[in-house]
Amino acid sequence: MTFSPAAPRVTLLAGGVGGARLAHGLALALPDGGAEHLTAVVNVGDDTERHGLLVSPDLDTVMYTLAGANDEERGWGLQGETYATLEQLARLGEDTWFTLGDKDLATHVVRTAALRDGEPLSAVTTRLAAALGVRARLLPVTDDRLRTLVDTPSGRVAFQEYFVRRRHADAVLGLAFDGAATSRPAPGVLDAVAGADVLVVAPSNPFLSVEPVLAVPGVRDAVRASSARRVAVSPIVGGQAIKGPAAQILETLGHEVSALGVARLYAGLVDVMVVDDADAALADPIREIGLDVVVTDTIMGDPAGRERLARAVLAAVGHPVP
């Protein structure tokens, strides 16, 4: 609980699995599980309503992972889940293509009830994270409604329609962030960006996870203006995404499918790119566009691997932790 002056204040911009794993690594590397030192600002563009309940997949993935309670095999949801409610929902005629476990449902039930009672998303998130034993601070980028919409060859669809129902098989022709223009950063977000010693862009999907965070008015400018050392970890390794459709989306949107392509997207927003050993050859081309580069093993499997990457990221920006 005590603030450790030796450790940096770290703010992470995060989406789902990649963001969750790096958040976990940072929580392990920083004092006291990241309490007082780590703030994760999380995408809410993936949020959706299912069966009348608000589901916040990215927030929950980060929260469950920080709590050590997530299902490591799938990367999302809680360990040891059962599906009795979902099976009964199907019997009652509900469309159950979006998998919700019984324990996971408790999160959505509490959150939905809180929001209907007027509690902001950030406040109920703080409450839920504390109940699960999370020490780091977890913030939705906004308390307002922001929804990612995906333009596909068959038209514009809601994010989870694209991502889960259609298993991200459609070509992504464009993205829109419904509500972003009028959204406001959640309390604490701008301060966390401005006041950090280190600002980390997680190895999350640049378009689906990071862009909707930056699209909240004020956030991109705060990142640009921040005096923090700013570092991004490439989600593309050896020309492929670790998980999810980042590679396809880079391609259909006309970007190079590589850590260099990602670096070009983040030029002006970060000072340092962390790329995988497999992409050592891209270090010079990335330096040519004005970014420092650190090459390391970026694959985060178990908690030890996450902590290792977190330590490498902090060291890359001159804030090694003991």
Add this chain to the structure above:
Amino acid sequence: MTFSPAAPRVTLLAGGVGGARLAHGLALALPDGGAEHLTAVVNVGDDTERHGLLVSPDLDTVMYTLAGANDEERGWGLQGETYATLEQLARLGEDTWFTLGDKDLATHVVRTAALRDGEPLSAVTTRLAAALGVRARLLPVTDDRLRTLVDTPSGRVAFQEYFVRRRHADAVLGLAFDGAATSRPAPGVLDAVAGADVLVVAPSNPFLSVEPVLAVPGVRDAVRASSARRVAVSPIVGGQAIKGPAAQILETLGHEVSALGVARLYAGLVDVMVVDDADAALADPIREIGLDVVVTDTIMGDPAGRERLARAVLAAVGHPVP
């Protein structure tokens, strides 16, 4: 599905377990599971919000029992329930004194979402009952909010606070039906009462289950005016309630704790009282207040016992079924 002219159209006014069991017996006795012949008009005064979800205990007990899916041992809830969501809700800081199973939660989730979308309670009830295979018609007495409040020595409390949380241990000094005065009968209720050949008051708690049904403006008058043969089954057998606090409530509200006490409450509303063999001695006193009496075994254990009582009730009002 075909209307059988030989079978009567039966409308049952029902609360929870007693109402559910007699509804089940009637569904077994009438053609085609009660389709076209049986309407259960059910109390909603027990309804409550838990974790932001609308729970309708009496409707669900009748629905689950008619579906053959209820937990017979407890009398409420579904068979083979698990409690993963409830346990997680407790971990998240929720007060979980009201037990909700994982499968049962699906009902509340669907109902709550439907109501928030503007679907009336009666419509979503029809949909849920059909999904569970219920053939009889199930109607909440009203689509409007009606909540039973209980006056106890320590003040007025919500019904489930009295009934579940405090295990109906308080003396009931009075009852109020919040919202009743401005509520309207759900579509079909008055027609079901007026157009029935047989109107049955279930062996439910007269104060907690039947009175809030009659308290919806128009319902009591429709019962009084109905040309149906009207029959009530006493929930008091040998001076005791089969289940629940009916006996204590009769006593604290100044009524005789017997089938005769119940008959006095229903005088003017029904033509025939069905009392248990144990109360044969009360037949003459009940006749003296102007009601016909049929003495039979009113204990409904298994489905066969329910059907037997249902047949006795229909025969008691001159509508025996083959």
